[in-house]
Amino acid sequence: MHESEIDTPALVIDLDIMEANMDRMAAFCREAGVGLRAHAKTHKSPVIAHWQIDRGAVGQCVQKPAEAEVLAWGGVRDILISNEVVSERKLQRVAALQAMATVSVCADNAATVELIEAIAEAAGRRMTVLVEIDVMGARCGIEPGAEAAALAKRIAASRHLVFGGLQSYHGGAQHRRSEEERRSAIADAVRKTVVTIDAIRGQGLSCAIVGGAGTGTFRHEAASGVYTEIQAGSYIFMDADYARNDPTPEFQQSLFVLSTVMSAARDGRAVLDCGHKGVAIDSGLPLVHGRPDIDYIGASDEHGALTLRDTSLRVGEQLRLVPGHCDPTVDRYDWYVGLRGQRVACVFPVAARGMMQ
Amino acid sequence: MHESEIDTPALVIDLDIMEANMDRMAAFCREAGVGLRAHAKTHKSPVIAHWQIDRGAVGQCVQKPAEAEVLAWGGVRDILISNEVVSERKLQRVAALQAMATVSVCADNAATVELIEAIAEAAGRRMTVLVEIDVMGARCGIEPGAEAAALAKRIAASRHLVFGGLQSYHGGAQHRRSEEERRSAIADAVRKTVVTIDAIRGQGLSCAIVGGAGTGTFRHEAASGVYTEIQAGSYIFMDADYARNDPTPEFQQSLFVLSTVMSAARDGRAVLDCGHKGVAIDSGLPLVHGRPDIDYIGASDEHGALTLRDTSLRVGEQLRLVPGHCDPTVDRYDWYVGLRGQRVACVFPVAARGMMQ
Numbered sequence: 001m002h003e004s005e006i007d008t009p010a011l012v013i014d015l016d017i018m019e020a021n022m023d024r025m026a027a028f029c030r031e032a033g034v035g036l037r038a039h040a041k042t043h044k045s046p047v048i049a050h051w052q053i054d055r056g057a058v059g060q061c062v063q064k065p066a067e068a069e070v071l072a073w074g075g076v077r078d079i080l081i082s083n084e085v086v087s088e089r090k091l092q093r094v095a096a097l098q099a100m101a102t103v104s105v106c107a108d109n110a111a112t113v114e115l116i117e118a119i120a121e122a123a124g125r126r127m128t129v130l131v132e133i134d135v136m137g138a139r140c141g142i143e144p145g146a147e148a149a150a151l152a153k154r155i156a157a158s159r160h161l162v163f164g165g166l167q168s169y170h171g172g173a174q175h176r177r178s179e180e181e182r183r184s185a186i187a188d189a190v191r192k193t194v195v196t197i198d199a200i201r202g203q204g205l206s207c208a209i210v211g212g213a214g215t216g217t218f219r220h221e222a223a224s225g226v227y228t229e230i231q232a233g234s235y236i237f238m239d240a241d242y243a244r245n246d247p248t249p250e251f252q253q254s255l256f257v258l259s260t261v262m263s264a265a266r267d268g269r270a271v272l273d274c275g276h277k278g279v280a281i282d283s284g285l286p287l288v289h290g291r292p293d294i295d296y297i298g299a300s301d302e303h304g305a306l307t308l309r310d311t312s313l314r315v316g317e318q319l320r321l322v323p324g325h326c327d328p329t330v331d332r333y334d335w336y337v338g339l340r341g342q343r344v345a346c347v348f349p350v351a352a353r354g355m356m357q
Numbered sequence: 358m359h360e361s362e363i364d365t366p367a368l369v370i371d372l373d374i375m376e377a378n379m380d381r382m383a384a385f386c387r388e389a390g391v392g393l394r395a396h397a398k399t400h401k402s403p404v405i406a407h408w409q410i411d412r413g414a415v416g417q418c419v420q421k422p423a424e425a426e427v428l429a430w431g432g433v434r435d436i437l438i439s440n441e442v443v444s445e446r447k448l449q450r451v452a453a454l455q456a457m458a459t460v461s462v463c464a465d466n467a468a469t470v471e472l473i474e475a476i477a478e479a480a481g482r483r484m485t486v487l488v489e490i491d492v493m494g495a496r497c498g499i500e501p502g503a504e505a506a507a508l509a510k511r512i513a514a515s516r517h518l519v520f521g522g523l524q525s526y527h528g529g530a531q532h533r534r535s536e537e538e539r540r541s542a543i544a545d546a547v548r549k550t551v552v553t554i555d556a557i558r559g560q561g562l563s564c565a566i567v568g569g570a571g572t573g574t575f576r577h578e579a580a581s582g583v584y585t586e587i588q589a590g591s592y593i594f595m596d597a598d599y600a601r602n603d604p605t606p607e608f609q610q611s612l613f614v615l616s617t618v619m620s621a622a623r624d625g626r627a628v629l630d631c632g633h634k635g636v637a638i639d640s641g642l643p644l645v646h647g648r649p650d651i652d653y654i655g656a657s658d659e660h661g662a663l664t665l666r667d668t669s670l671r672v673g674e675q676l677r678l679v680p681g682h683c684d685p686t687v688d689r690y691d692w693y694v695g696l697r698g699q700r701v702a703c704v705f706p707v708a709a710r711g712m713m714q
Contacts, residue, residue, distance in 0.1 A: 007446050009713050041658065063659045083659065084619045086630075086672050089364050108620055112672060139660050140620035140628050171657065262441045263465055263497035271497050273443075276639050277685055278713050282656070299639070300528065301398065301684055302420045302440065302713070303496050315443050315469060327658055328634055331689075334711055353711075354691055356366050356635050356659070 003342040004318060008260045009278040011333040011350070012320070013237070015340055017254035019051075021236050024251065025218075026055040029230055032222040037061050037080060037211060039233030042327050044352035045336070046074020048236065061211075061231045065090045065097075066355035072101040074351060080211065081105045082167055082231060084132065084140050086112050088119065090357065095123035104128040104209075106167045108142040113154055113161070120160040128164040129155045130209060133196050135189035136172045144192035149199035156205050165209035166200075168193045169231060174216030175283070178246050186213075186220035193226050215242060215249055239326040241283040256289055256320040257329065258337075259304065261313045270313045272296070272304035272321075279304075279321055280328035289320035296321065360699040361675060365617045366635040368690040368707070369677070370594070372697055374611035376408075378593050381608065382575075383412040386587055389579040394418050394437060394568060396590030399684050401709035402693070403431020405593065418568075418588045422447045422454075423712035429458035431708060437568065438462045439524055439588060441489065441497050443469050445476065447714065452480035461485040461566075463524045465499040470511055470518070477517040485521040486512045487566060490553050492546035493529045501549035506556035513562050522566035523557075525550045526588060531573030532640070535603050543570075543577035550583050572599060572606055596683040598640040613646055613677040614686065615694075616661065618670045627670045629653070629661035629678075636661075636678055637685035646677035653678065 006012065029036040035058040040049055049060050049071055059078030062068045068079045078101065085091055085105045097103050107113050107129050120127040133148045134141030142148045148166070156163040173185035189212070197207055211229040213221035215238075221227040234242060237255035242248075259274035276299040279286045288294040288306070294313075298305040304321075306313070313319075323329035331353055338346040363369065386393040392415040397406055406417050406428055416435030419425045425436045435458065442448055442462045454460050464470050464486050477484040490505045491498030499505045505523070513520040530542035546569070554564055568586040570578035572595075578584040591599060594612035599605075616631035633656040636643045645651040645663070651670075655662040661678075663670070670676075680686035688710055695703040 007444065007714050084672075086619050087364065087617060108622055109672060134622065139657070139662065140622070142622055260444060262443050265465055265491065265497070265499055274713070276637075277688055280633075282633050282638060300496070305496065315441075315466060331634055332711065332713075354689065356631070356689075357364050 001344040003258065003339060003344070006258055006337055006344065008258045008318060009274040010258045010337050011330065011335065012256050012258050012337045012339055014254045014256070015338045015345055017252045018236050021238070021251040021254060022052060022055050025232065025235050026057070029222070030056060034222045034227060035229040037229045037231050039082070039231050040067060040071060040352065042233030042237060042330065044330055044350050044355070045348065046071050046076055046351060047348045049074070049076045058229065064355055064357060065093050066357045067352045068103050069093065069097060070352035070355055072097050072103065077101050079103045080130070082169065082211065084108055084112065086115070088115065091116055091119040092123070095119050095125050095127060098125045098127065102128070104130060104164050106130045106132040107151065107155070108132045108140050110151060110154055113151065117158045117160050126160055126162055128162040130164040130167045130211070131155070132167040133192060135168050135192045136170045139171065144196045145199050148196045149203050152200045152205055153203045163205060165207035165211070166193060166196060167211055169212035169214070170217065171214065174214040175241055175245065176216070177244065182217050183220055186217050190221070190224045190226055197226065215251070216245055234326050237326040239283070240287045240322045240324045253289070253322055255323065255326050257286065257323060259319055259321055261315050261317045261319070264313050264315050268308050270306045270308060272306060272319065273302070274321060275299040275301050275303045277301050278332055279323050280325045280332070282328060283325035286321040286323050289322050291319065294319070358701040360615070360696060360701070363615055363694055363701065365615050365675060366631040367615045367694050368687065368692065369613050369615050369694045369696055371611045371613070372695045372702060374609045375593050378595070378608040378611060379409060379412050382589060382592050383414070386579070387413060391579045391584060392586040394586045394588050396439070396588050397424060397428055397709065399590030399594060399687065401687055401707050401712070402705065403428050403433055403708060404705045406431070406433045415586065421712055421714060422451050423714045424709045425460050426450065426454060427709035427712055429454050429460065434458050436460045437487070439526065439568065441465055441469065443472070445472065448473055448476040449480070452476050452482050452484060455482045455484065459485070461487060461521050463487045463489040464508065464512070465489045465497050467508060467511055470508065474515045474517050483517055483519055485519040487521040487524045487568070488512070489524040490549060492525050492549045493527045496528065501553045502556050505553045506560050509557045509562055510560045520562060522564035522568070523550060523553060524568055526569040526571070527574065528571070531571040532598055532602065533573070534601065539574050540577055543574050547581045547583055554583065572608070573602055591683050594683040596640070597644045597679045597681045610646070610679055612680065612683050614643065614680060616676055616678055618672050618674045618676070621670050621672050625665050627663045627665060629663060629676065630659070631678060632656040632658050632660045634658050635689055636680050637682045637689070639685060640682035643678040643680050646679050648676065651676070
C-alpha cells in the first residue's frame with residue numbers, strides 16, 4: 001500500500017528516520033556513560049519501547065500508572081513513573097503491577113510517602129520511590145537540599161519501600177531557544193541536584209538513580225557527571241517546536257500527520273481535513289513538510305486553513321504536516337502507520353493513548 | 358459511588374443540568390418552528406443523540422464519515438455530515454452506510470459532486486448532497502448565489518443524487534463576544550443564504566434543508582425565517598469560552614473534568630493532575646468550578662498549575678474544571694461518567710472519540 005492510499009487524517013512514521021534517531025541517541029548515551037530511560041509519554045507504545053530497549057535503553061519512563069500498565073502488559077520490565085502518584089486507587093494498581101514489572105514512582109511530600117507505604121504493606125510488595133526535587137520552580141517537586149534529604153530518609157527507613165534516588169527534570173528548559181539559555185538552566189538544575197545528593201549522603205544514603213533531561217538539554221545533563229539516566233522522549237519523532245531551538249537538535253523529523261485538501265475554492269487558499277483535533281497546537285501550528293510555499297495559518301476543530309504562495313492545490317491532494325508538539329499529537333490517534341519511503345510497512349496501536357489516570 | 362471516589366482525570370456530566378439544557382433547546386425550536394439537528398461533534402455519543410431525538414430533534418449532524426458510522430451503528434437514522442467528504446474511500450463508506458441510515462453529505466465543488474455520483478452509482482444507492490456555501494469567508498463552501506445554484510443544479514440533474522438543500526454555517530460568529538457582533542454576522546449570512554435560495558429557485562429547485570447555526574447564534578438563524586434546521590451542539594454541555602459571550606447563553610455548565618491536586622508544596626500554588634492532554638486549551642484555559650479563589654494559570658501535557666488566593670489545597674483533593682472548549686475536551690476521553698448530584702448514575706462510552714476520518 002502506498003502512502004497516497006492512506007485515509008486521512010493519519011499518524012505516520014518514517015521508520016528509517018525514526019530508527020536513525022534511536023541509533024544516534026543510543027550511541028550518544030553509550031559513549032557518555034549514562035543510561036537511557038526513554039520517555040514513553042512521547043510514543044505510548046510497547047512496540048517502540050522494545051525497539052529502544054533493543055538498542056540498549058535501560059527501561060522506560062511514563063507519566064501515569066495507566067501508561068505503566070500498558071507498557072508492562074506489553075512486556076516492558078523496568079518502568080519509572082516520573083511523576084507523583086497520590087491516589088489510593090492508582091497506587092494499588094501500581095502495587096499490583098509489580099507482579100509483572102518493576103515500577104517505581106516519585107513522591108514530593110511525606111503524606112504521599114506514608115500512603116505509598118501503607119499500600120505497599122497491604123499488597124505485600126516493596127515499592128521503589130524516588131524523591132522528585134523542584135529544579136524548575138513551577139511544577140511538582142520538593143525543595144532541593146535538606147527537605148529532600150529528609151524525605152529520602154523517610155522512604156529508606158520504611159520496611160516496605162526502597163529509596164530509588166532523585167527525579168530532577170527541568171521541563172521548562174527543553175524549549176528555551178538559545179543554547180546558552182538551556183545550558184544555564186541545566187547548570188542551575190545540576191547545582192540543586194548536587195546539593196541534594198550531598199544532603200542525602202549526609203543521611204548515609206545513596207541515589208541509585210539520578211534521572212531527568214529531555215531532547216532539548218540531554219547533552220548538558222549527561223556532561224554533568226551527576227545524572228545517571230537520561231529521560232528523553234521526543235528525539236525519536238521531533239516536532240516543529242524543537243526545530244525552533246538554536247541550534248536545532250541533531251535528530252530528524254520522523255513523525256507526520258497525513259492530511260488531505262478538502263476545499264480549494266479560493267485562489268491562494270485551501271482547507272485541510274486536519275484541525276486541532278488531529279494535530280496539537282499547544283506549542284504552535286504545524287508546518288507543511290517540504291512545502292515552504294504553503295503555510296498552515298489556522299486550526300479549527302476539524303479544519304486547517306492554508307495560504308499558498310505562487311502555487312495551487314487540488315481537492316483530494318495529500319500533504320504531510322509536521323506537528324507543533326509530538327506528544328499530544330500522538331495522543332489524538334489510535335494507530336501508527338509505519339512507512340518505508342512511501343510504502344506502508346506496518347500498522348500498530350498507540351496502545352497507551354488517552355491513558356491519563 | 359460518590360463523585361469523590363472517581364479516579365481522575367475523568368469527564369463527568371451533571372445529568373440534571375444537561376437534561377434541562379436539552380429541554381430548553383427543544384422547547385425553543387418547537388416554539389420557533391425550526392428543526393433541531395443537534396451536532397454530535399460535541400458529544401460523540403449515540404446515547405446522547407437518542408436523548409436529543411427523544412426530545413424532538415429531527416436527527417444529528419456530524420463532521421466526519423467515521424462519526425456517522427458510530428451514530429448509525431448506535432441506531433441513529435437521520436444523519437447529515439455537515440462537511441465536505443472528498444475521498445473515494447470515505448464516500449464508499451458513506452454509501453455503504455445508507456443500508457442502515459439516511460446519511461447526507463455536503464459538497465462545494467463540481468469535481469467532488471462527480472465523485473459522489475460515481476460512487477453512488479457503483480453502490481446502487483441514491484445519495485443526498487447539500488451545497489455548502491461560504492458565509493464566513495474563511496473555510497469551506499462555494500461562493501453564494503449563482504455559483505452555488507449551478508452546483509445545486511448539477512446535483513439535482515444526477516439520477517444517482519438528490520439535492521438536499523443548503524449548508525450555511527457561520528462558525529466564526531458563535532464566539533463573537535457582543536450580541537450585536539453576532540447578530541450582524543448572522544444577518545450577513547442570512548443575506549447570502551437568501552440570495553442563494555433565490556438563485557436555486559431560479560433553476561426550478563427548492564431547498565428541503567437550509568441548515569446552520571450554533572449555540573452562540575441560533576436565535577438569529579431561527580428568527581430569519583430562512584433556516585429550517587438548527588445545528589447547535591455545545592448547548593448541552595457549555596464551556597468557559599461560551600460563558601464569555603455577552604449575554605451569556607441561557608444554558609448552564611453540565612460538563613466538567615474532575616481533577617486531583619497532586620502537589621501543593623508551595624504557599625499559594627498547587628498542581629493538578631490534568632493538563633492539556635485532559636482539557637482542551639485551544640479556546641483558553643479551564644476555570645475551576647465554584648472556586649473563584651483559585652485560578653488555573655498554566656497547562657503542560659499532564660499538569661495544571663494553580664494559584665490560590667487566601668486559600669489552601671491538600672494533596673488528593675479534587676476539583677471540577679470547566680473546559681475552555683467542550684468539543685475537543687470530550688474527544689480526549691473514552692468514557693463519560695454521569696452524575697445525579699454527586700452520585701454516579703451511569704457510565705457510557707464517548708463512542709465516536711477520535712473518529713477523525
